[in-house]
Amino acid sequence: MASFQEIINSDKPVLVDFMAEWCGPCKMMAPILKQVKEALQDEVTILKIDVDRNPQAAQAYQVMGVPTLIIFQNGQIKWRQSGVVPANHLQQQLRQYIASPK
Numbered sequence: 806m807a808s809f810q811e812i813i814n815s816d817k818p819v820l821v822d823f824m825a826e827w828c829g830p831c832k833m834m835a836p837i838l839k840q841v842k843e844a845l846q847d848e849v850t851i852l853k854i855d856v857d858r859n860p861q862a863a864q865a866y867q868v869m870g871v872p873t874l875i876i877f878q879n880g881q882i883k884w885r886q887s888g889v890v891p892a893n894h895l896q897q898q899l900r901q902y903i904a905s906p907k
Contacts, residue, residue, distance in 0.1 A: 809862065812850060815819040815866035818902035819850040820895065823866070823873040825857050830889045831872045841899070848903045876903045 822838060824831035842851050844847060853856050855869055856863040866875060866882070876884040884898050 806841060809852075809854075810880070812852065815818045815850065816826060816879055816904065817848065817850055818883070818899050819877045821875045821877060822851070823856050823863055823868040823871055823875070824853055825855060827857075828871045829858045833875040833889050834872050834874075837890070837892045837895065841895050843898055844892070845899060845903070849899050876902065 820838070820841070822831075822834055824834065838851055838853075842849070854862050856868060860870075865872045866873075866885075872889065873885065873887045874890055874895070875882055883902055886887070
């Protein structure tokens with residue numbers, strides 16, 4: 806399995822959901838992320854990071870509250886937002902970074 810660093814260094818946009826099991830709004834994000842994945846298929850990678858199990862990842866990206874969503878591309882943060890984000894808004898953000906067909 807690829808490491809977190811390898812995954813976020815992809816030229817494909819990677820949406821990382823920093824979440825926690827005990828977090829109510831995080832649970833609301835699950836069906837939203839599923840909807841985004843269904844809409845964008847293999848054009849994006851979606852990762853869930855449990856901040857309780859991976860405190861160093863949360864610390865590295867200054868995640869103060871959950872859920873925090875960050876879009877990475879080529880290892881760089883392209884966009885970030887905390888709280889529940891509607892599927893259409895997430896898709897709009899991600900589409901900006903999907904490479905146009907060659």
